[in-house]
Structures are given as C-alpha cells and as structure tokens.
Amino acid sequence: MFKNKIFILIVSILIAITLILTAAFVLWNFMEKNNESTDPAVKAQDAVASVKPTKAPSAETVKANTSIIKDILTNLSGSQNFIKISFAFEMENSKAKTEFDSLLDSAVKGTIVQILGDMTKEQIEGSKGSDSLTSTIMNKLNPLLHEGKIKQIWITDKVLQ
Numbered sequence: 001m002f003k004n005k006i007f008i009l010i011v012s013i014l015i016a017i018t019l020i021l022t023a024a025f026v027l028w029n030f031m032e033k034n035n036e037s038t039d040p041a042v043k044a045q046d047a048v049a050s051v052k053p054t055k056a057p058s059a060e061t062v063k064a065n066t067s068i069i070k071d072i073l074t075n076l077s078g079s080q081n082f083i084k085i086s087f088a089f090e091m092e093n094s095k096a097k098t099e100f101d102s103l104l105d106s107a108v109k110g111t112i113v114q115i116l117g118d119m120t121k122e123q124i125e126g127s128k129g130s131d132s133l134t135s136t137i138m139n140k141l142n143p144l145l146h147e148g149k150i151k152q153i154w155i156t157d158k159v160l161q
Contacts, residue, residue: 044135047142047149065091067100068156074113081121086157087112087137089150096148103144111140121160130155 057065066088073084091097100108115136116124123129134153142149 040132040135040139044138047138048151062090065094065097067091067097067104069104069109069112070157072109072112072116074116076116076124077118077120082161083116083124084157084159085116085155088154088156089141090152090154092148092151096145096150099145099147100141100150107144108141111144112137115140124158124160130158 070086075082
C-alpha cells in the first residue's frame with residue numbers, strides 16, 4: 001500500500017508540473033502578442049528586418065530593382081486639401097520588381113490613394129509625416145508581394161495644398 005501512495009504522489013506531481021508548464025507557455029504567447037506594436041514605423045522596421053542581408057548592391061542593381069510611380073493626385077481626408085506625390089520603390093530582387101510592376105496600376109496605386117484619403121494634411125507634413133506615410137504604405141503593400149519585399153520607399157516629389 002505504501003508503494004501505491006508513492007506512485008499516486010509521483011503521478012500527481014507530474015500532472016501539476018505539466019499544468020504549470022502549459023499555463024506558462026500560454027501566458028508567454030499571450031504576452032508576446034500584446035508586445036506587438038501598432039505603430040506603422042515599427043511594423044515597417046520589422047518587415048525590413050526580415051529581408052535577408054546581402055552585400056551592398058551596386059547602383060545599377062538598385063536602379064534595376066526600383067519602380068517609380070509619378071504624380072498621384074488625390075484629396076486628403078476632409079477634402080479641403082489635396083496632395084500630388086511621386087514615389088520610388090526599391091525591391092528586394094528582380095522577381096519582386098516584376099511582381100510589383102504587374103500590380104502597379106491596380107493594387108499599388110489603389111492602396112496608395114486609399115491610404116492618402118485616410119490621412120489629413122497635418123499627418124503628412126514634415127519628415128515625421130513622410131516617414132509615417134512610407135511606413136504605412138510598406139505595411140499595406142508587402143503582404144501583396146510573394147516573390148520578395150519592398151526594401152525602401154522614397155518620396156521623390158510632394159506637393160501638399
């Protein structure tokens with residue numbers, strides 16, 4: 001009977017340890033999800049961090065992997081202001097550029113117009129506004145690409161009125 005009590009005690013301890021480890025694992029995952037930032041700049045940095053580092057590309061490679069969108073003209077939120085803006089998108093590789101170019105007239109321009117339509121003049125002004133805009137665009141467009149990611153977005157021209 002003594003051995004039977006020891007066996008029951010050992011099984012009870014193992015069950016308790018299993019329950020504690022399971023609760024710790026669930027709590028750890030819950031805390032990780034709460035630590036995710038909603039800031040577009042942080043999300044963009046995370047997306048760029050996932051790009052595999054390689055040696056510095058040559059100027060020709062950068063030019064070959066860059067798509068340019070000129071003169072997007074749209075109203076800002078509140079419809080009293082408008083913006084005319086141009087972008088240069090540097091892609092991770094040539095396959096990503098090809099895929100990006102095929103989505104350019106539909107999904108890319110539509111997404112940019114939608115993002116700009118949700119922003120106010122105050123949100124776009126200055127360097128913080130430009131950083132926020134490019135971060136938001138990168139976060140919305142990168143999930144559309146399967147062959148690679150956007151490495152960098154430059155605002156090449158901006159008229160805000």
